[in-house]
Amino acid sequence: MDFHRLYTEKKTRIEDTLKTLIDSYRSYPPTIFKAMEYSLFAGGKRLRPVLLISAHQLVGGNLEESLAMACGMEMIHTYSLIHDDLPAMDDDALRRGIPTNHKVFGEGLAILAGDALLNLAFEVILKNALKYPNNLENHVKAGFIIATAAGVEGMIGVQVVDLEYEGKLPEPDTVEYIHSHKTGALIEASLKAGVVLEGVDEKTEKAISQYGKRLGMAFQITDDILDIKGDISKLGKNLGRDKVKEKATFPAVYGLEKSQNMARELIEQAVDDLNQFGKSADFLREMARFVINRQG
Amino acid sequence: MDFHRLYTEKKTRIEDTLKTLIDSYRSYPPTIFKAMEYSLFAGGKRLRPVLLISAHQLVGGNLEESLAMACGMEMIHTYSLIHDDLPAMDDDALRRGIPTNHKVFGEGLAILAGDALLNLAFEVILKNALKYPNNLENHVKAGFIIATAAGVEGMIGVQVVDLEYEGKLPEPDTVEYIHSHKTGALIEASLKAGVVLEGVDEKTEKAISQYGKRLGMAFQITDDILDIKGDISKLGKNLGRDKVKEKATFPAVYGLEKSQNMARELIEQAVDDLNQFGKSADFLREMARFVINRQG
Numbered sequence: 001m002d003f004h005r006l007y008t009e010k011k012t013r014i015e016d017t018l019k020t021l022i023d024s025y026r027s028y029p030p031t032i033f034k035a036m037e038y039s040l041f042a043g044g045k046r047l048r049p050v051l052l053i054s055a056h057q058l059v060g061g062n063l064e065e066s067l068a069m070a071c072g073m074e075m076i077h078t079y080s081l082i083h084d085d086l087p088a089m090d091d092d093a094l095r096r097g098i099p100t101n102h103k104v105f106g107e108g109l110a111i112l113a114g115d116a117l118l119n120l121a122f123e124v125i126l127k128n129a130l131k132y133p134n135n136l137e138n139h140v141k142a143g144f145i146i147a148t149a150a151g152v153e154g155m156i157g158v159q160v161v162d163l164e165y166e167g168k169l170p171e172p173d174t175v176e177y178i179h180s181h182k183t184g185a186l187i188e189a190s191l192k193a194g195v196v197l198e199g200v201d202e203k204t205e206k207a208i209s210q211y212g213k214r215l216g217m218a219f220q221i222t223d224d225i226l227d228i229k230g231d232i233s234k235l236g237k238n239l240g241r242d243k244v245k246e247k248a249t250f251p252a253v254y255g256l257e258k259s260q261n262m263a264r265e266l267i268e269q270a271v272d273d274l275n276q277f278g279k280s281a282d283f284l285r286e287m288a289r290f291v292i293n294r295q296g
Numbered sequence: 297m298d299f300h301r302l303y304t305e306k307k308t309r310i311e312d313t314l315k316t317l318i319d320s321y322r323s324y325p326p327t328i329f330k331a332m333e334y335s336l337f338a339g340g341k342r343l344r345p346v347l348l349i350s351a352h353q354l355v356g357g358n359l360e361e362s363l364a365m366a367c368g369m370e371m372i373h374t375y376s377l378i379h380d381d382l383p384a385m386d387d388d389a390l391r392r393g394i395p396t397n398h399k400v401f402g403e404g405l406a407i408l409a410g411d412a413l414l415n416l417a418f419e420v421i422l423k424n425a426l427k428y429p430n431n432l433e434n435h436v437k438a439g440f441i442i443a444t445a446a447g448v449e450g451m452i453g454v455q456v457v458d459l460e461y462e463g464k465l466p467e468p469d470t471v472e473y474i475h476s477h478k479t480g481a482l483i484e485a486s487l488k489a490g491v492v493l494e495g496v497d498e499k500t501e502k503a504i505s506q507y508g509k510r511l512g513m514a515f516q517i518t519d520d521i522l523d524i525k526g527d528i529s530k531l532g533k534n535l536g537r538d539k540v541k542e543k544a545t546f547p548a549v550y551g552l553e554k555s556q557n558m559a560r561e562l563i564e565q566a567v568d569d570l571n572q573f574g575k576s577a578d579f580l581r582e583m584a585r586f587v588i589n590r591q592g
Contacts, residue, residue, distance in 0.1 A: 027449045028473075032456045036448075083411060088403035107384035108459050111407065112452055115379060115414065119447040122418045126440040136432050144422040151415040152332075153323045156408055160328045163404050177324075 003286035007050065014049045015041070017067045018074065021124055035105040035113035036120075040078050042096040043236075047219075047291075048190040049074045054283055055194025055208055065135070066197055068128035069142060072121035073190050076150045079117035080186075082110055084159065090241070097236035122147070135197075142193035149189030158182045166247065175253050183223065184216030191215075204276070211273035215288055218266040221259050222292045224249040228256065231295055263292050299582040303346065310345045311337070313363045314370065317420055331401040331409035332416075336374050338392040339532075343515075343587075344486040345370045350579055351490025351504055361431070362493055364424035365438060368417035369486050372446050375413035376482075378406055380455065386537070393532035418443070431493075438489040445485030454478045461544045471544050479519065480512030487511075500572070507569035507580065514562040515587045517555050520545040524552065527591055559588050 018040060026033055049070030056066040085092040085100040086107060092100050102110035125146070129139035148154060158181035165174060191212040195205055227242045228251055242249050250259040270288045274281040314336060322329055345366035352362040381388040381396040382403060388396050398406035421442070425435035444450060454477035461470060487508040491501055523538045524547055538545050546555040566584045570577040 025448065027453060029453060029456050029460065031460065032448055032453065079411075083407055086404075086407065088407060108382075109456065111379055111382065111384060112456055112459070115375075115410075116448045116452045118411065118414055119443060119452065123440065123443040123447055126436055126443055129436050130433070130440065133433060136436065137426070137429060140422055140425050140432065140436065144419065144426065147415060147419040147422055151419055152321065152328055152412045156412045156415065157323060157325060157328065160325050160405065160408055163408070164325065164327065 001282050001286070003283065003290065006283055007287075007290070010050045010053060011046045013063070013067065014046045014053070014070060014074065018071045021068065021071055025120060025123070031105075031109065032113060032116055035101060035109050036117055038104060039082050039095075039101050039113065040075065040117065042098060044074075044078070044096060045294075046074060048077050048186050051187060051212075051215075051284075051287070052190040052194040054287070055191040056197055057194075058208075058277060058280055058284065059195045059198045059200050059204065061194070061198040065128075065132060066194060068124050069139075069146070069193060069197065070190075072125045072128075073146060073186065073193070075117040075121040075124070076146070077186055079114040079121075080150075080155060080159070082114040082117070086110060089159070089163065092237065092241065094238050095236065097233075118150075135199075138197050138199050142197040145193045145196060146189050149185040154181055154185030154189070158185070162247065172253055175250060179217050179220045179250060180213065182216075183220045184213060187216035187219060188212030207273050207276055211270050211284065211288075214266045214270035214273065215291060218263045218270065218288070219291045221250045221263040221266075222294065224251050225256065225259060225263070226295070267292050297578050297582070299579065299586065302579055303583075303586070306346045306349060307342045309359070309363065310342045310349070310366060310370065314367045317364065317367055321416060321419070327401075327405065328408060328412055331397060331405050332413055334400060335378050335391075335397050335409065336371065336413065338394055340370075340374070340392060341590075342370060344373050344482050347483060347508075347511075347580075347583070348486040348490040350583070351487040352493050353490075354504075354573060354576055354580065355491045355494045355496050355500065357490070357494040361424075361428060362490060364420050365435075365442070365489060365493065366486075368421045368424075369442060369482065369489070371413040371417040371420070372442070373482055375410040375417075376446075376451060376455070378410040378413070382406060385455070385459065388533065388537065390534050391532065393529075414446075431495075434493050434495050438493040441485050441489045441492060445481040450477055450481030450485070454481070458543070464544075468549055471546060471549050474544050475513050475516045475546060476509065478512075479516045480509060483512035483515060484508030503569050503572055507566050507584075510562045510566035510569065511584055511587060514559045514566065514584070517546045517559040517562070518588045518590065520547050521552065521555060521559070522591070563588050 022037060052070040052073055053063055053066050057063060081095060082101045084090050085095055086102055093103055094100065101113060125143045129136055129143065132139055158178050161178055188209055191208045192205065195208050224242060227240065267288045271285050274284055318333060348366040348369055349359055349362050353359060377391060378397045380386050381391055382398055389399055390396065397409060421439045425432055428435055454474050457474055484505055487504045488501060491504050520538060523536065563584045567581050570580055
């Protein structure tokens with residue numbers, strides 16, 4: 001299996017669908033679409049939507065049915081980055097190698113562009129659900145999984161804790177909470193939504209969830225490590241921001257080497273979580289390795 | 297029919313459900329819930345959820361089935377107020393007689409509380425939908441109507457135009473666009489979602505939509521008039537803010553008297569839109585009169 005070719009194929013499919021979706025919703029006024037598209041097409045890895053469609057395909061799903069939901073997930077991820085970068089939050093000037101949304105469009109429009117992307121995610125998910133009347137319940141279930149992960153019990157909850165813990169010495173428990181929920185919430189939800197959309201037994205859902213939890217945690221630890229020793233040209237954002245803001249990160253608590261070992265261990269376990277799926281899960285196995293070996 | 301008693305009954309039912317819902321989602325960390333509840337329970341009119349359950353009941357719906365969706369609508373309305381009041385947007389210090397969300401919790405938490413309420417609205421709508429497997433399609437359709445009205449084609453779109461037109465001389469077309477979409481979008485969507493939830497013919501949906509469009513426009517014109525000659529103690533927000541910010545309002549374009557006549561005319565037409573429903577629509581007829589005669 002040529003992992004990188006397959007990843008690029010999936011990514012291209014996601015990006016084409018994102019473009020089609022945005023065009024189909026395009027309306028007055030143009031400014032808000034400019035701001036939304038600026039961040040939505042700033043060249044991310046599309047990790048979450050690729051995971052969603054891959055999990056869906058793993059259990060026999062038809063790609064066409066999960067693409068819109070995967071794009072909804074990417075819109076939620078993008079909105080969270082726009083709001084996270086705001087002066088009142090992380091106050092970041094650079095993201096994916098270009099100025100952050102509010103630096104280009106101003107704070108007011110950046111807030112609204114984020115709101116619009118979050119809202120559009122649910123418009124897209126609900127509209128797509130109506131195209132599948134025979135599988136409507138699974139669409140609503142998967143949509144609910146995504147909404148829960150994006151909300152106070154998931155991503156937003158951790159953004160609050162993250163904000164509150166800036167400048168305080170983080171306890172290991174808090175760091176684990178932050179890391180398991182931060183990127184973890186959306187990564188796990190992408191995988192879970194993918195399999196739930198097709199309707200699977202509890203054992204399968206649990207295995208995919210477990211894989212997602214470990215993948216998400218390893219991803220976040222790697223993110224923190226890259227913030228210390230990454231390459232700014234590959235990373236596309238300023239380095240050392242966590243330290244400046246005294247963020248509660250794994251390296252801050254455990255040191256760099258132990259954090260790296262923890263990420264590697266998590267990835268080995270994540271690969272094992274996929275045992276029941278045999279060869280068809282090879283893409284997700286490679287994905288786990290990709291997540292900690294990435295440079296950006 | 298005792299309109300005010302009935303209104304209070306419906307309002308109380310909405311507020312009780314809001315409390316139950318928030319409690320059922322309550323999770324770590326407590327700060328975000330404090331910020332969400334601060335604005336959610338600051339004593340609004342609950343106009344949109346009352347309209348939603350009333351439209352649902354008008355076409356034979358069972359109150360229990362629409363309550364959660366109505367609360368979702370109120371969460372969306374509340375999030376839009378929190379974000380609208382932010383320094384980067386309208387920069388308001390007072391709302392419903394108390395300091396605005398960011399004045400109490402800071403900008404970062406206010407942004408997140410707004411995000412959380414928008415997201416929670418869809419969590420609540422999707423979860424409630426799953427309780428009605430035999431009526432799932434109507435729940436998804438109604439949810440999509442709400443999402444569309446709250447998004448770029450509706451409320452967010454108009455917030456952008458509102459922001460762009462500050463300080464510019466408004467043309468009548470722009471003012472009409474702003475007014476028909478501003479509060480109009482969510483008011484119309486509340487009514488439409490209410491009847492769609494029960495499943496109605498096109499003629500009924502159209503009549504309710506038309507009523508909603510006119511009610512929403514009259515509501516917004518009244519809002520603008522109250523901003524000029526209202527009573528701050530009843531209104532709970534500072535007066536004259538539209539003028540200071542050179543907002544594109546009806547009174548700014550047509551003057552006070554003509555605006556008042558327009559609102560009155562719209563309400564007469566809105567009452568006529570309900571002709572097909574007979575006596576069962578008396579509450580909504582009274583509601584139309586209430587909307588322009590209110591003082592706060």
